[in-house]
Amino acid sequence: MDFVRKPSKAVPGGAAEGGLKLPSGKKIIKPAAALLAKARAKLAGKAPEAAERTILKKTPETPAVKTAPVLEEEQSAETPEKKAEQRIPSGILSEKPFSVFIPDEDYNSLFPSFYGETRIVLMARDSHWLFAYWEVNRDAVASMRSRLSGSFDAGVTLLRVYDVTNVIFDGRNGNRHLDVRISEGASSWYLHAGDPNRRWVAEIGLLIPDGKFTPYTRSNTIKTPADSVASVLDEEWNISAELMKRSYPKEWHQTGFGGKAVTGNTGAAGALEGSTAGKRNPQGSSDAFHAGSSGWLSSWSSPGGGQGNAPLFWLRVGAEIIIYGATESDAAVTMNGKPVKLASDGTFGTRFNLNDGERTITIEARSAGSRFTRAYTIDVSKYTKEAK
Amino acid sequence: MKGYLSVVLHAHLPYVRHPEHADFLEEDWLYEAIFETYIPLLLVYERLIKDGVDFRVTMSLTPPLLSMLSDPLLQDRALHYIEKLIDLTAKEKKRTEYQPEFRKTAEMYNWKFVEARDYFLSYGKNLVNAFRKIQDAGKLEIITCCATHGYLPLMINQKAINAQIKVAVDTHEKHLGRKPNGIWLAECAYFPGVDYTLKDHGIKFFFVDTHGIMYGVPRPKYGIFAPVFCPSGVAAFGRDVESSKQVWSAKEGYPGDTDYRDFYRDVGFDLEYEYIKPYINSDGTRTFTGLKYYKITGETPQKEPYDPQVALDRTAEHAGNFLFNRGKQIEWLASGMDRKPLIISPYDAELYGHWWYEGPDFLNFLFRKMHYDQDTIKMITPSEYLAEYPVNQVCAPCESSWGYKGYHEVWLECGNDWVYRHLHKAADRMCELAEKFNSPGNLEKRALNQAARELLLAQSSDWAFIMKTGTNVNYAVRRTKEHIVRFTRLYDSLKSGRVDPEYLSGIEYRDNIFPEIDYRVYG
Structure with a gap:
């Protein structure tokens, strides 16, 4: 759609650059609201009240909401065809019909820059990049200053983004996190998370020299979208290789699934993009992930590697794990703290991607009313290496 | 008959209506679209029906577009616009009297504009009635779009998302007499979960870009050649890459053919200033008039004269080529599928006629050839396909859009990212107001409804x-x-209990979209 819209709205030669042109002819015809009646009266040299009264009589309630009610009157008086006939032979029509000029507000000076609150919002731009904007008000800064006392002034503003996939985040149990030092005055940032299909939360806060991070506030949770064909297959709707070849567009064969040209792995370069030049981070420190406290993940490379340009011959491998079980149908089951949905007969099952590393999966069931609790842990380790 | 084709035209323009100014450049977008796209398309449909050609087409008429098409002020201004153009073409006929290479084109403009004006008047200046007629004839499925073309994946506030859908469905029903079965999500922008909101409002299907289906979970059995059901039960149809490229691509696509009309060489820039002055911007700036006499010619500034007849022949060839390719595609797919494959070809409606001047002729030939010349493919609407195949694979589509690179980058980048701080805040505040005001007085109620309008208008993805x-x-x-x-001013005044009636009247007059809106949609 870039293709069609651009020309349709473009005016070459900078004609449209101003966006708005002040009207050359301020023709005043039949205003529709009290305010406009006044404006009209002023321009027409009439007393405002008289004009207002006539208008209000015609349109007693919320006149302006209805589209120019006075027009109906005009239309019923003449057929459109008649009107057209009258106009055409008269040559050029110099003014457009039915306009009431009212001055514009000074929207630039009235436009709020910030809202005096402490808030951070996280958005996913695509499968690999996140965008965060924030605001920290004076009260929050003051209370941080008193909390950190001496070390406040030595602190630097930090944007910390947690990978919270499969966890109920409590501030400490992220799978891993990514830190970006924020330049002074910046209130938004783009950062390269580099990982599709994961859930993320951001915090804006202060990092003091001893390495302690104290957040001002925490964001919403978002998920980065997928950027490749799903590995999950549907038994009932199984797809044969032949059919897949036929029904999937050609481009998808050429680049291999997951290498669709338009989505590109744009983040691969790892460069930061800032909203303005001032927000760029030349150090590129945002690419450095730190292992989270849970040790859920220990490797950031994609399963089976390789995200850059599609090689001539390629292989990607991955593994998934299925956890299943059964309990009383009215029990509450969690898996690493995350609730699991039970079928009506009390069975449950879930499957997810298995990244390289060691992990412990804790499955806990709590009876209705929480009288009894039973739990199991499953230790899993998985490592992918290129075979010789 | 081995498979189906659905041509989907997304007709949309942002709400641009400036009653406070006599002349406003951006309002021309609507008038251009009315006379260069909507009326030419409607004329194609009407003639197909008259000639007994069976066809199907799906169009989204967005709520801002429906509101503008039915707005008396804009209707009158549109009439004024076309009258001015007719006036110019009359002069042009004279000017080109001894220039045979241009004369034919000048005459064509004259009769086409007169025809368009007469058509416009024959529907009382309200094209919604014309679209409705084609709909009621069973040839056109009209679907809706987000209330102000809001970009849902970047909206965050669930109530704001709900309002975009609810207001859209209400506006659609008001203008078209029935609730929409389907929706064109603004910019094809989908995120998992929004389908539940669609379902709440009775919407049965929507569209996503190719990868929206291809990256769905589990892997879609038929790829993009059959719809899938989201976990909510709402159907998702995927855009076909191949047929899209043939029309969309500026280079390889049909519209780039050298015999077609060149968009940029316009008499608004070419002709002597005093002669053209009455027809360009009222402040004297040169601008497009819609009258163009040259063909694309090639990658050269030396453009050759446009020949309408040669261009028309070309559209017939291109329609034949498009149909041939779809036939091959369908045959290839059908041999490996246990149901009839469906090709979804969506385009911006304004591509046809406004940008690709010969586009409506292309569709005309395509529909006729499809009816008379072959029986491999049939045209179908999404609703009809779902009626034929009520059982579909359950698959959660992938978050996506049809913008550059397939996700949200067009609408979230350094030139426009600043808007979201304000859009999000305004949406939260609107919900706060809806919660606070249970039984507002008349003035407060008007202010609340107007606040909802201002929020919705700010949310148009067009601005970003x-x-x-x-x-x-x-x-x-x-x-x-x-x-x-x-x-923000309305919000502050409502919170402090001091709504200024004059200020309110002023903005009600300017931003008059959705007259029946009820702010409690945010409650």
């Missing part, structure tokens, strides 16, 4: 889009700021 693409940026910035300022 224009900021990104770089033409008319000032206008897009201005619109975003104005609606946020108006919203």
Whole structure:
């Protein structure tokens, strides 16, 4: 759609650059609201009240909401065809019909820059990049200053983004996190998370020299979208290789699934993009992930590697794990703290991607009313290496 | 008959209506679209029906477009616009009297514009009635779009998302007499979960870009050649890459053919200033008039005269080529599928006629050839396909859009990202107001409803889009700021209990979209 819209709205030669042109002819015809009646009266040299009264009589309630009610009157008086006939032979029509000029507000000076609150919002731009904007008000800064006392002034503003996939985040149990030092005055940032299909939360806060991070506030949770064909297959709707070849567009064969040209792995370069030049981070420190406290993940490379340009011959491998079980149908089951949905007969099952590393999966069931609790842990380790 | 084709035309323009100004450049977008796209398409449909050609087409008429098409002020201004053009073409016929290479084109403009004006008047200046007639004839499925073309994946506030859908469905029903079965999500932008909101409002299907289906979970059995059901039960149809490229692509696509009309060589820039002055911008700036006499010719500034007859022959060839390719595609797919494959070919409606001048002729030939010349493919609407195949694979589509690179980058980049702070805040505040005011007085109620309008207008994805693409940026910035300022002033005055009736009347007059809106949609 870039293709069609651009020309349709473009005016070459900078004609449209101003966006708005002040009207050359301020023709005043039949205003529709009290305010406009006044404006009209002023321009027409009439007393405002008289004009207002006539208008209000015609349109007693919320006149302006209805589209120019006075027009109906005009239309019923003449057929459109008649009107057209009258106009055409008269040559050029110099003014457009039915306009009431009212001055514009000074929207630039009235436009709020910030809202005096402490808030951070996280958005996913695509499968690999996140965008965060924030605001920290004076009260929050003051209370941080008193909390950190001496070390406040030595602190630097930090944007910390947690990978919270499969966890109920409590501030400490992220799978891993990514830190970006924020330049002074910046209130938004783009950062390269580099990982599709994961859930993320951001915090804006202060990092003091001893390495302690104290957040001002925490964001919403978002998920980065997928950027490749799903590995999950549907038994009932199984797809044969032949059919897949036929029904999937050609481009998808050429680049291999997951290498669709338009989505590109744009983040691969790892460069930061800032909203303005001032927000760029030349150090590129945002690419450095730190292992989270849970040790859920220990490797950031994609399963089976390789995200850059599609090689001539390629292989990607991955593994998934299925956890299943059964309990009383009215029990509450969690898996690493995350609730699991039970079928009506009390069975449950879930499957997810298995990244390289060691992990412990804790499955806990709590009876209705929480009288009894039973739990199991499953230790899993998985490592992918290129075979010789 | 081995498979189906669905041509989907997304008709949309942002709500641009400036009653406070006599002359307003951006309002021309609507008039251009009316006379260069909507009427030419409607004329194609009407003649197909008259000639007994069976065809199907799906169009989204967005709520802002429906509101503008039915707005008396804009209707009158549209009439004024075409009358002016007819006046110009009359002069042009004279001017080109001894220039046979241009004369034919000048005459064509004259009769086409007169025909368009007569058509416009024959429906009482309200084209919604014309579309409705084709709909009621069973040839056109009209679907809706987000209330103000809001970009849902970047909206965050669930109630704001719900309002975009609810207001859209209500507006659609008001103008078209029935609830929409389907929706064109603005910019094809989908995120998992929004389908539940669609379902709440009775919507049965929507569209996603190719990868929206291809990256769905589990892997879709038929790829994009059959719809899938989201976990909510709402169907998702995927855009076909191949047929899209043939029309969309500026280079390989049909519209780039050298015999077609060149968009940029316009008499608004070419002709002597005093002669053309009455037909360009009222402030004297040269602008497009819609009268163009040259063909694309090639990658050269030396353009050759346009020949309408040669161009028309070319559309017939292109329609034949398009149909041949779809036939091959369908045959290839059908041999490996246990149901009839469906090709979804969506385009911006304004591509046809406004940008690709011969586009409506192309569709005309395509529909006729499809009816008379072959029986491999049949045209179908999404609703009809779902009626034939009520059982579909359950698959959660992938978050996506049809913008550059397939996700949200067009609408979230350094030129436009600043808007979201304000859009999100205004949406939260609107919900706060809806919760606070249970039984407002008359003035307060008006202010609350107007606040909802201002929020919705600010949310149009068009502003972010224009900021990104770089033409008319000032206008897009201005619109975003104005609606946020108006919203904020209403919010402050409602909170302090001091609504200014004069100020309110002024903005009700300017921003009059959705007259029946009820702010409690945010409750």
